[in-house]
Amino acid sequence: MKLTEVLLSLTFYEATSSIEGIEVNNIEIDSRNVKPGSLFVCIDGFTVDGHDYVQQAVDNGAIAIIAEKKVTSSVPTIFVPNSSRTLAMLAVTFYNNPTRTIPLIGVTGTNGKTTVTYLLDTIFNKHHKKTGVIGTIQMKIGEEIYPIENTTPDALLLQQSFKKMLDQHVDQAIMEVSSHALDIGRVYGCDFDIAIFTNLSQDHLDYHNSIDDYLRAKILLFAQLGNTYHEGTQKYAIINEDDPSSKLIKQSTAQHVLTYGYKNDADVMATHVKLHAEGTSFLLWTPIGTIDINSRLIGMFNVYNMLAASAAAIASNVPLDIIKYALESIKGVNGRFEPVATEQPYAVIVDYAHTPDSLENVLATMKDFAKKNIYVVIGCGGDRDRTKRPLMATVALQYADHAIFTSDNPRSEDPQSILDDMITGIDYDRRKYEVIEDRKEAIYKAIEHAQADDIVLIAGKGHETYQQIGHVKYDFDDRRIAEEAIRTKEK
Ligand SMILES: CC(=O)N[C@H]1[C@@H](OP(=O)(O)OP(=O)(O)OC[C@H]2O[C@@H](n3ccc(=O)[nH]c3=O)[C@H](O)[C@@H]2O)O[C@H](CO)[C@@H](O)[C@@H]1O[C@H](C)C(=O)N[C@@H](C)C(=O)N[C@H](CCC(=O)O)C(=O)O
Numbered sequence: 219m220k221l222t223e224v225l226l227s228l229t230f231y232e233a234t235s236s237i238e239g240i241e242v243n244n245i246e247i248d249s250r251n252v253k254p255g256s257l258f259v260c261i262d263g264f265t266v267d268g269h270d271y272v273q274q275a276v277d278n279g280a281i282a283i284i285a286e287k288k289v290t291s292s293v294p295t296i297f298v299p300n301s302s303r304t305l306a307m308l309a310v311t312f313y314n315n316p317t318r319t320i321p322l323i324g325v326t327g328t329n330g331k332t333t334v335t336y337l338l339d340t341i342f343n344k345h346h347k348k349t350g351v352i353g354t355i356q357m358k359i360g361e362e363i364y365p366i367e368n369t370t371p372d373a374l375l376l377q378q379s380f381k382k383m384l385d386q387h388v389d390q391a392i393m394e395v396s397s398h399a400l401d402i403g404r405v406y407g408c409d410f411d412i413a414i415f416t417n418l419s420q421d422h423l424d425y426h427n428s429i430d431d432y433l434r435a436k437i438l439l440f441a442q443l444g445n446t447y448h449e450g451t452q453k454y455a456i457i458n459e460d461d462p463s464s465k466l467i468k469q470s471t472a473q474h475v476l477t478y479g480y481k482n483d484a485d486v487m488a489t490h491v492k493l494h495a496e497g498t499s500f501l502l503w504t505p506i507g508t509i510d511i512n513s514r515l516i517g518m519f520n521v522y523n524m525l526a527a528s529a530a531a532i533a534s535n536v537p538l539d540i541i542k543y544a545l546e547s548i549k550g551v552n553g554r555f556e557p558v559a560t561e562q563p564y565a566v567i568v569d570y571a572h573t574p575d576s577l578e579n580v581l582a583t584m585k586d587f588a589k590k591n592i593y594v595v596i597g598c599g600g601d602r603d604r605t606k607r608p609l610m611a612t613v614a615l616q617y618a619d620h621a622i623f624t625s626d627n628p629r630s631e632d633p634q635s636i637l638d639d640m641i642t643g644i645d646y647d648r649r650k651y652e653v654i655e656d657r658k659e660a661i662y663k664a665i666e667h668a669q670a671d672d673i674v675l676i677a678g679k680g681h682e683t684y685q686q687i688g689h690v691k692y693d694f695d696d697r698r699i700a701e702e703a704i705r706t707k708e709k
């Protein structure tokens with residue numbers, strides 16, 4: 219594509235020399251990936267400044283540079299007010315605005331995003347629609363899996379991915395939208411048709427200045443729900459009526475609102491909820507009818523996830539019997555409330571709870587069904603919200619009979635100081651918890667403790683298959699370690 223065409227969506231920019239006739243083969247934001255014919259966009263990051271890599275980009279063959287700060291180079295430089303926003307617009311233009319064609323659902327909220335996207339994935343598949351899913355676990359197009367680094371990728375990878383979905387005839391795209399992504403502008407330029415809000419509780423206060431700032435970032439998704447529409451469909455904000463933040467979120471969209479809830483009156487509701495150790499049943503009330511659901515998903519929080527997914531499916535014209543069939547066919551979501559082995563006389567569950575609220579939800583659910591003791595293995599991630607650490611430790615001690623505090627992904631932090639943050643100031647009998655820095659040892663210890671009818675919850679890492687210590691990601695899978703520990707104990 220001609221550079222002048224790539225820049226068409228920009229209202230103003232200033233080029234240092236003529237850009238007529240320049241052909242762009244691809245856009246890059248990492249100088250190390252630049253090839254002959256690349257347009258290099260300089261992003262001032264959290265770690266380094268892309269503007270410092272212009273020479274490397276030129277050496278690798280960049281034909282032009284996009285910058286928001288002064289740089290010098292031997293190829294034309296185009297100065298713009300904001301490189302990140304510009305990147306999103308250029309990527310949308312370069313990949314021919316794929317989300318104008320593919321219907322797109324975005325899911326935001328502190329907890330439940332991944333779960334809701336996979337519920338929707340199953341619902342649309344059962345409705346014979348080919349799906350593309352982007353989120354924490356991976357990117358999936360049809361049956362093809364692509365590993366990704368972020369829950370919501372940068373604007374470039376995102377638009378490339380949507381283009382790939384379009385080329386592979388995807389009927390429905392579904393993505394998690396993190397607060398970081400909204401704040402940085404990774405989803406700027408995405409044409410969402412449906413935006414879902416799950417809930418808001420404390421997380422990411424390392425990044426956002428306050429919970430209000432965190433909420434403001436989430437709100438951007440609903441403010442972004444635009445006025446364009448796919449023929450025959452309308453845009454919808456799907457909102458959890460039982461969450462206190464919903465009022466503000468409802469006020470932040472100009473589009474239709476479809477609410478869901480259990481406690482408060484909503485458009486999509488659950489009544490007659492029965493929670494049991496093997497699953498959940500409830501009556502699903504919707505504007506298109508009422509139907510009973512018997513799901514294998516456990517816990518009230520999953521009723522909310524099913525309501526959110528059902529509301530979005532209804533807004534996408536999926537019939538109620540397909541929704542029921544899909545919800546009832548789902549056995550679980552990778553690394554969420556996932557049982558490990560099953561022959562042993564005690565239960566071992568791996569879960570991705572890594573916020574105070576999600577940990578409380580999972581432990582409260584377990585407490586409802588526990589016949590004997592609950593053991594929990596939990597740590598907190600390094601380089602992440604420090605203020606959630608003592609809250610998570612407190613929740614663990616409130617609900618479990620015994621806690622083992624250990625490492626999650628320490629990243630660049632000292633694991634022992636993360637553990638100190640967790641336990642400093644907590645007011646519990648020292649005999650109720652142990653501190654074992656090594657996660658494998660901690661898992662072995664919890665399983666050693668477990669007797670018949672006990673439950674061991676291994677929380678925080680769910681589907682993750684690595685543990686990041688410093689800058690190195692070591693192979694580590696809670697489920698495999700737990701299996702090993704059970705085998706060692708039971709042989
Ligand atoms: C804090 C944050 O969001 N960081 C993201 C950011 O990295 P960064 O700002 O540190 O990038 P940087 O290393 O400073 O580089 C700046 C620029 O220079 C370029 N560069 C760099 C080196 C070089 O040699 N040449 C070069 O051109 C880089 O390509 C980049 O364009 O941009 C990267 C590329 O898009 C992201 O992968 C990275 O996410 C990191 C891995 C991360 O951990 N992010 C977390 C906080 C995050 O975003 N989490 C959310 C929510 C999670 C959830 O709750 O589900 C998510 O959506 O994942």
Ligand SMILES: Nc1ncnc2c1ncn2[C@@H]1O[C@H](COP(=O)(O)OP(=O)(O)OP(=O)(O)O)[C@@H](O)[C@H]1O
Pocket residue numbers: 327328329330331332333334354369394416417519520522523553554555569570571572575576577579580680
């Ligand atoms: N609706 C919910 N409300 C509260 N907790 C939930 C909810 N759904 C799931 N959880 C808990 O939160 C954990 C994470 O769920 P999930 O991965 O679906 O959330 P997420 O929003 O995608 O998280 P992340 O921010 O890491 O991407 C689950 O393992 C479960 O313990």
Ligand SMILES: N[C@H](CCC[C@H](N)C(=O)O)C(=O)O
Pocket residue numbers: 354369572598599600602626627678679682
């Ligand atoms: N997407 C979340 C995941 C946290 C998972 C937990 N295992 C950790 O590493 O803190 C984050 O980056 O904050």
Ligand SMILES: [Mg+2]
Pocket residue numbers: 331332353354355369394
């Ligand atoms: Mg997620």
